[in-house]
Amino acid sequence: MSGLVISQLNISHGAIRAVNDLSFTVQPGQLAAVIGSNGAGKTTLLRTLSGLKSAHSGSVEWNGESILRKKPEDLVRSGIVHVSDGKSVIPELTVKENLALGGIWRKDKKDVALATEEAIDLFPRLGERLQQSADTLSGGERQMLAIGRALIARPKLLLLDEPSLGLAPLVIDQIFQAIKSLRDRHNLTVVLVEQNAMGALRIADIGIIINLGKLVASGPAHELIDNPSLRAAYLGY
Amino acid sequence: MRNLLGHSSRRFKAAITFPLIGVALFLISNRVDELRVYQGANVAVYVVAIISIILLTGYSGQISLGHGALMAVGAYAAVLSQVYWHLPVILTFVVAVLAAAGFGAILGTAAGRLTGPYLAGTTLALAVGLPSLANQFGFLGGEQGLNYDVGLPPAWLGADFTQYKWFFWISALAALIVTWISFNLLGSHYGRNWRALRSNPTAAALMGIHVGRSKVLAFTVSSGLAGLAGALLAMTISLVTPSAFPTSLSFSIVTGAVLAGVTLLTGSIVGAVVLVAIPEITGALAAHLGGSEKVTSNLPGLLTSVLLIVAVLLFPNGPQAIMKRTRKSSQ
Amino acid sequence: MGRLLNTILIGVSGGSIYSLMALALVLVWRSTRVVNFAQAGQAILSTYIGYVVITHTDNYWIAFPVALVAGALAGALIDILMVRTLMKRAHSGPVAGIAPVIATLGLLGLIRAVVGMIWGGDLRQFKLPVSNHGFTFGHNTIPFAPINLLIVVTTVVVMLIFSLIFQRTNLGLSLRASAYQPEIARLAGIRVDLTRTIGWAFAGAAGAVAGMLVTPTNYLSPNSLDLLLVSGFVAAVIGGLESLVGAAVGGLILGISLALVLEYVSSSLAFPVAFVVLIAVLLFKPSGLIGAKRTRHA
């Protein structure tokens, strides 16, 4: 089966079971929003998908191949790119160097150059600040840099951890629109982890709501938005 | 209340245990040959040195790769006070402790603000550089060094009471006293502060523990003990020279402390015995296998280093972490 | 005036070697967060290998690259055989924080013992690659000799090569990214373990160069580089321990100050001066004179 298939996944931090018997599927080209409050296990899930953390049991397949037990540096090469939460840029490096990291493992340098141009087109602010140290960027610009870097790896499955964290509403909108247009343009599969439920579900195809590591609900994003009981309990609006 | 009782019964046990160990040592020293007695003295010296490291690293979380240099400070202080002030032997030991502790306090004031690599490097610099300073100042005796003489055993011990036995008695007594003092120190609130400091400096500071002062105190006490070990070491060779305190001495006592488990006072004896046994083992090995002087003279260093590396690789979290784990799994 | 200038020149030559040792320490510190005390051992081993090549070929210039490669290989091997295991195993407990440091110490002892077993403890000497008689201008002969010039030029070349690698190549970018944020580096597809091994190899090479440069004007014995290790550490601390430029500048500062003290005060004060400089820097400028803004408590 193609796409991202997660079944009966359990992930622990020592004695804490952070993800509990979680199953869901994301079809190729879909944008899936994973919604849950603090400590729901969203970051833990993404870290396992990108190979940073090992799972306790269960299976995860990407286009028919098991990806558990693979190293992040190998998963990146097979198109799974993770933008971790908040601090996914290296402040000691310049903007240009941070972008260069995205394609550092790739052989096709021409396409790296092309992808870099596309990333700068998408986030023109980065283009104006190439020689600046990433330390000097604003929160929104850092998020743009992190996503831009991920794009240069030419991802097939993009894992985004709370890109809206700490950003002003206007910037959040900008970032979400960028994510949506990316998906449309490159036919990316995206797993978007968010606490900003409304914003994320609006651009998503499907939604997955988790609480304390367990699946609460999943389905087409618009149905979740309209579901009054979910609204009150988990979506918070 | 129960806590108090528990504490005093521990004290009581200690008060019985230590004299018993002393008597046992006395009896043993009468039964074995001279070489063993001399090695016993060396074990006692290493016990003191290793405990000085354990107090520092195991309980206050600081590291020192330069305790060999502090031992040199103690030894030189002792011999100078004997040569120039003609102090009685017992007082030269006191001078050794005070001088090294003073030096350690100054160092600790700097060190209290350092962590990890900086402290390690600074103390290593001492180990490498300090002993050789003696070569450059005439009154320290240069390469030949200064003679340090604790005198003959008192007459009332009998005519067949040898010099080595006397060394053993003095150092074993010192080791017992040091063990007893450390034992009590760790049970006191200073010890608790150190432990809190080691496991989490930030939390310790929030609990109202004065982190800087606590660390300096640990460094001072540890240095004083190292100074005593230095004077004892000088006693066993009747001499104080720079070459008695090479960098490898600092490394050896760190090895001993790692083997001891860094947090176990009783482990210090194990560590010390291993350190004394190493030359013996390599000597036997060399005699058995033959080999040139180049090889045989480097065997002890090789074995010590290999032990250190293996201990760290096998028990990077300390041997007692392993013991804890096996205890847990057997429950 | 002439005397001052001459002293500074000699200081630059001595300081160059400290810079190289500092560079070796900084390279490992950045990639592994360990001050590698075994560096003195690795350098001495490489230098002995260079010595063997010199005795066979009578040519310093063949020995030099051989020693350099040997140093790099030794560094890489140590990382693969020892550091990797250690990084995986040390997690918590009182020893965990100091385990790597203690391991490098054990390694120093091990290498020293092995070197002693092979070559013995006697002091050996290199044939000088170039003269150690000072340059002559008219009737004036200055202390600065061709050998000092060689030391300075080689150091500058090595530093330039390293800064080119670090600033201009993908390898350099990988090395820096892995040093600053290993996790982000992994997510960018960098093989952090391999990168760290390369860092250790570079450090080993830099240490070997230091050993090959300092030995001609000195002698060789299993612990003849111990003082250089200490000087290199002091230089690295002056430079902030994180920065390659800092290592270079730190070495020069230390070299020149030592030369000045030796010339104008007393020749027996070299070690105390270095030590006082170290303590003073640590107390008053803990992030190094040119270091980053980070604290020493990281």
Ligand SMILES: Nc1ncnc2c1ncn2[C@@H]1O[C@H](COP(=O)(O)OP(=O)(O)OP(=O)(O)O)[C@@H](O)[C@H]1O
């Ligand atoms: N390294 C860790 N060690 C121990 N427990 C952890 C660790 N990381 C996360 N946890 C625990 O696992 C649970 C899930 O954490 P996780 O970070 O995945 O939540 P999250 O959904 O990303 O939350 P947030 O929205 O706040 O980022 C929490 O209870 C957390 O305390």
Ligand SMILES: [Mg+2]
């Ligand atoms: Mg999270």
